[in-house]
Amino acid sequence: MSAILGISAFYHDSAAALIVDGQVIAAAQEERFTRKKHDASFPRHAIEYVLSEAGLKLDDVEAVAFYDKPFLKFERLLETYVANAPRGFRSFKIAIPVWIKEKLFQKSMLLKELKQISETADLRDKLMFAEHHMSHAASAYYPSPFEEAVVLTLDGVGEWATTTVAIGRGKKLEMVKEIHFPHSLGLLYSAVTYYTGFKVNSGEYKVMGLAPYGEPRFKDLMLDKLVDLKPDGSFRLNQEYFNYATGLTMTNQKFADLFGRPVRAPESEQLDQFHMDMAASVQAVTEEIILTMVRALAQEFKIPNLCMAGGVALNCVANGKLLKDGAFKDIWVQPAAGDAGGALGAAQAAWHQELGHPRHLPAGKRDGMKGAYLGPVYKQSDIEHRLSAAGAVFESLSEEDMIEATATALADEQAVGWFNGRMEFGPRALGGRSILGDPRSESMQKTLNLKVKFRESFRPFAPSVLREDMAEWFDLDYDSPYMLLVDRVQDAKQRKMTAEEENLFGIEKLNVARSEIPAITHVDYSARIQTVHEDTNPLYHKVISAFKAKTGCPVVVNTSFNVRGEPIVCTPEDAFRCFMGTDMDMLVVGRAVLRKDNQDPSLKEDYKNKYELD
Incomplete structure (x- = not known):
């Protein structure tokens, strides 16, 4: 061994x-x-x-x-x-x-x-x-299900490289192209993240979530002044507008003058249409650069498979468009695409x-990541001991009764903390350490954002859908176990907006129900989809199946089990503390079921201000 x-x-x-x-x-x-x-x-x-x-x-x-x-x-x-x-x-x-x-x-x-x-x-x-990008490339290629692949890595910066292309064949992985610092797609996205008042290295998700509320009206200006994009997808950033190479900020005064606004102070003024349009613009530029690059690589190497890693590979909107574009027949993205995945x-x-x-x-079509369930797991006896020591009141049910209780609570529009099996590796909760909700509820998105996650109301939630039912509900029929592909809710499930609703701007669009599953349908009818597979997470598959049996809907809302600024929970104690610090209604840890009404109110924590905002 x-x-x-x-x-x-x-x-x-x-x-x-x-x-x-x-x-x-x-x-x-x-x-x-x-x-x-x-x-x-x-x-x-x-x-x-x-x-x-x-x-x-x-x-x-x-x-x-x-x-x-x-x-x-x-x-x-x-x-x-x-x-x-x-x-x-x-x-x-x-x-x-x-x-x-x-x-x-x-x-x-x-x-x-x-x-x-x-x-x-x-x-x-x-x-x-x-080397940093070899670590990213290896994390993308070696666990992938492909014998041969083009491997693209994109992030802020490693040692010198910010973008690399490698070719993987068998056990060999050879770097063939690189773009070097300071020319970086990751740093361009981070610069707009900083400029719109979010935290670099964590707020990029928010910019991606904000983009559909805006119009990409600065896209051409960005491609004219900030980025020199070549037909093969290689690019250079005009350093006159940036400060990250030698300064203490991402952008400079010239950048602010170009777009006509100063940097938004974090957590300060209300986000307005300008910030949404900036988000939409940098997202559109990012997609154009990646699509240009990927089409050129497909043409050059004539290999049908693409693997991706690096922080930019977590841009699931761009990934969804790559797959739809079809330059590569198959795409596999490392679920821990950021620096954590570099360890692997x-x-x-x-x-x-x-x-x-x-x-x-790996056997069959599966990859080598075991569903990304690579973290700690707890035995039922250990769970019960830990919860008792924390002062929790719970009942331990059979697996069948626990699943029934969970599905019933979800159908009753309760927010349920779900802690089962091994913890996920990477930034996404995938049904191991998740908060679940009913996607049919028009109030669920707002409830989860404001009362459970304590985060900005505009941020969308993801659906977990049974793989076998995916094509009926979404305009995608492709494995997406790691929540790294965005696509639209099926037309048949959509609800068309009234003329009055169509005229709403920005965040006003948030409360308009757009489909039969409004809690996970973003303002552009899109969703960040996780497919749930019986072989990689049988228990989660059973819960969604039980919810489907009650409601006819094979989809649940899945968000990570934490509040804003907190890492995803790891231990049963972490789960209980988060449960007691939020307006979650029920908590399931293993086969232990906890209901909020039964808990000692003196154990309630102020979770809203416990963690530094991300």
Whole structure:
């Protein structure tokens, strides 16, 4: 037996992953254990978890693979500051001491941290470093169901690369094209995220969710002034408008002058049509760049399969349009496409590239990610012990009765916390750590946003749909187990708007029911779809099937089990605290069923202000 430990750390979304004999065994983000969103610290808890899942000690691993090369990153910082001097001195003064003190000596820092996990492990000759984008590419290709694929990675920046193209064949993965910093699609999107008043590295989802409320009226201006896009999809960003290379902000005054507004202060003024139009415009530009690039790659390499990773690959609206476009017959996106997934990719690159082991495709059409259910799971006895210790009042039912109780609560329009099976790896809750609701309810979106999630009212919710019923409800008949494809609700299920409703602007559109399942139908009739498969999550499949038997609807609302600013819950205690701090009506943990009315009111927490807003 041969085990490889993969680690990503020190930037954002630190994580650990373990593969044994080439198979993905476990993976988790550090934030889930520390309860600090996007935790960048050394992932000690995640490492201890993935090793315990395999019954291994640190001494047992054949190699430890880190997800990027710190020296190359340092070289890029220095070269960027020198090229732009004297601009950027304030940023230089802040960044360089941190690098000299800590990041430059990452190898010794990693060994020191690992020593705290195991005194006896000698890892000096076992430590390997993969390039950042090779880690992304490996995470996209090796678990995919394809024997051969074009692999596209897009993010903010790794060491130098911001966009790469690789070709995967068998166990080989070869980089063939790169775009380098400061030209970055991820940083363009983050610049507009910053400009519209959201937090970089977490607010990009909000910009994507806001886009359908606006019109892309700045698209041509962006493509004229900000981006030089070539016919092959390669691009350059005009640095006159940006400040991220050497400054402490993403955009500069020239950017604000171009669009005629100052940067929106976070959480301040109301979002208005301008901000929605900016969101729509950067989304449209992003889609055009990706489509141009992907069409050119399909033409050049004549391979029918595309794999994707990197933060930009989480743009599920663009992914849906890529699939519809048909340049590639099949698309597979790594569910942990951001930096957390780099831990998994680094381990797989070490296994196949450095150690030369063959690649074995998963059986059937499935990928090698096990539905992304790669985190901790709890036995029923442990759940009951933990809930009792937390002061929870619950009843433990048979599996059949628990499913019936859950489906009944959903049909009664209750918000249900659902904690079952292994925790998901990546940013999406996929029916392991989810809050569920009735998609037929016209008030469910608003209720969940304002009373449960404590987040902006405009943010859409995703549907989980039984795979076998998908085509009847959505304009898509393709596996989407990781909620990474957006498509429209079927015409037959849509409700056409009245002339009066058509004239509404922006957020006013929010409360107009657009379909038979209004809670998951966005203002443009789209939805971010998760298909639920009996073989990867049988229990979740049973709950939705029971809901369908009661209502005729094979769809439930699925949002992550957390409040705004909080990482997704990891333990039964996390779930109980979140349940008591919100207006959720019912909580299901394993076979334990908790109803809000039965709980001790003194255990209620102020969850609305507990976490720093994201």
